[in-house]
Amino acid sequence: MKLIKPCLLAITTLLFVNCTAQKKASSLKEAYKKDFYIGTALSANQIEIKDAKQDALIRKEFNAITAENIMKSMFVHPQKDKYDFAMSDKFIAYGEKNKMFIHGHTLIWHSQLAPWMEKIKDSTEMKAFMKDHITTIVSKYKGRIGSWDVVNEALNEDGTLRKSVFLNTLGEQYLTDAFKLAAAADPKVDLYYNDYNNEEPAKREGTINLIKKVRAGGGKVDGVGIQAHWRLESPSLQEIEESILAYSAIGLKVAFTELDITVLPNPWDLKGADVNQNFEGSAKMNPYPEKLPAEVQDKLAQRYAAIFKLFLKHKDKISRVTLWGVYDGQSWLNDWPIKGRTNYPLLFDTQLQPKKAYESIMQLKNQKNTGIDKGFKD
Numbered sequence: 001m002k003l004i005k006p007c008l009l010a011i012t013t014l015l016f017v018n019c020t021a022q023k024k025a026s027s028l029k030e031a032y033k034k035d036f037y038i039g040t041a042l043s044a045n046q047i048e049i050k051d052a053k054q055d056a057l058i059r060k061e062f063n064a065i066t067a068e069n070i071m072k073s074m075f076v077h078p079q080k081d082k083y084d085f086a087m088s089d090k091f092i093a094y095g096e097k098n099k100m101f102i103h104g105h106t107l108i109w110h111s112q113l114a115p116w117m118e119k120i121k122d123s124t125e126m127k128a129f130m131k132d133h134i135t136t137i138v139s140k141y142k143g144r145i146g147s148w149d150v151v152n153e154a155l156n157e158d159g160t161l162r163k164s165v166f167l168n169t170l171g172e173q174y175l176t177d178a179f180k181l182a183a184a185a186d187p188k189v190d191l192y193y194n195d196y197n198n199e200e201p202a203k204r205e206g207t208i209n210l211i212k213k214v215r216a217g218g219g220k221v222d223g224v225g226i227q228a229h230w231r232l233e234s235p236s237l238q239e240i241e242e243s244i245l246a247y248s249a250i251g252l253k254v255a256f257t258e259l260d261i262t263v264l265p266n267p268w269d270l271k272g273a274d275v276n277q278n279f280e281g282s283a284k285m286n287p288y289p290e291k292l293p294a295e296v297q298d299k300l301a302q303r304y305a306a307i308f309k310l311f312l313k314h315k316d317k318i319s320r321v322t323l324w325g326v327y328d329g330q331s332w333l334n335d336w337p338i339k340g341r342t343n344y345p346l347l348f349d350t351q352l353q354p355k356k357a358y359e360s361i362m363q364l365k366n367q368k369n370t371g372i373d374k375g376f377k378d
């Protein structure tokens with residue numbers, strides 16, 4: 001009888017150790033809940049819950065959402081005197097129902113404009129459009145959206161201003177005006193400038209100069225969005241880190257807003273290639289039509305792990321990391337820059353199953369010293 005208590009103690013201790021060892025995060029949002037939001041971009045079908053399995057995956061893994069397309073100008077403001085909020089209302093309702101952080105994308109962008117917007121040549125008319133467009137949309141969702149991409153992709157690769165319809169009609173003042181209008185419509189919402197390749201030195205400098213000018217003109221800018229459409233070998237971790245530090249140094253929140261990693265060759269790396277015609281259906285440009293080889297899966301996992309390890313290092317500066325799509329079958333990279341290719345840039349495969357890349361970033365939180373990033377050369 002004297003052995004009962006020691007035995008019970010041993011069993012209890014063993015059960016406690018086992019339970020502790022097994023207590024691992026079961027989803028991305030749980031694993032990174034103390035670090036930053038983990039988001040995804042939703043298609044119209046996902047917003048309308050056309051596929052129950054996709055919906056279950058979204059609700060399990062993510063705590064922030066961005067609309068992939070339906071909040072862009074051509075959809076919400078198709079005619080000068082007509083707004084269409086049917087889909088954006090469903091998007092907001094989806095986020096609220098699932099207690100997700102909701103990001104608005106995007107208010108002012110030179111692409112995906114309604115045809116009538118592209119025809120505006122007069123500065124007075126353009127000013128009137130911007131005021132009506134921004135004020136109407138931001139006011140409608142005041143208090144329901146956590147942050148907005150106010151201006152999207154206003155820069156060239158060298159950091160100079162893109163000659164968009166907005167710059168051509170209003171000059172660079174349109175940038176300051178856009179942020180002022182958004183802040184006036186919802187003073188509490190976080191306002192972002194969003195762009196791609198703005199982790200690269202020239203464009204980074206252009207982004208910082210743009211934001212400083214907007215602020216000097218009285219505009220409110222809370223953060224910068226780095227789209228993070230990246231590759232297996234580039235940009236370097238050093239460039240990414242330097243950008244996080246540079247943006248944070250001027251008081252900006254940093255969000256990685258459209259993360260995906262292409263595993264396919266870039267036709268622009270091939271000298272003399274005509275990307276418009278020559279590679280349509282080219283096997284060289286579509287090397288993995290059926291599945292991704294194991295060695296490339298490994299590289300993708302190592303790349304994601306190295307990137308997320310860097311994000312964790314600077315989690316105090318990062319507000320959100322959003323994957324641009326839920327699963328590989330949804331990715332825009334299957335059709336860009338060449339239609340009909342099969343890409344594998346996300347964390348879930350075409351069957352909605354977690355890939356090795358998913359496991360690699362979960363291991364960063366669930367285990368210590370996993371060694372997953374060993375051997376990765378950035």
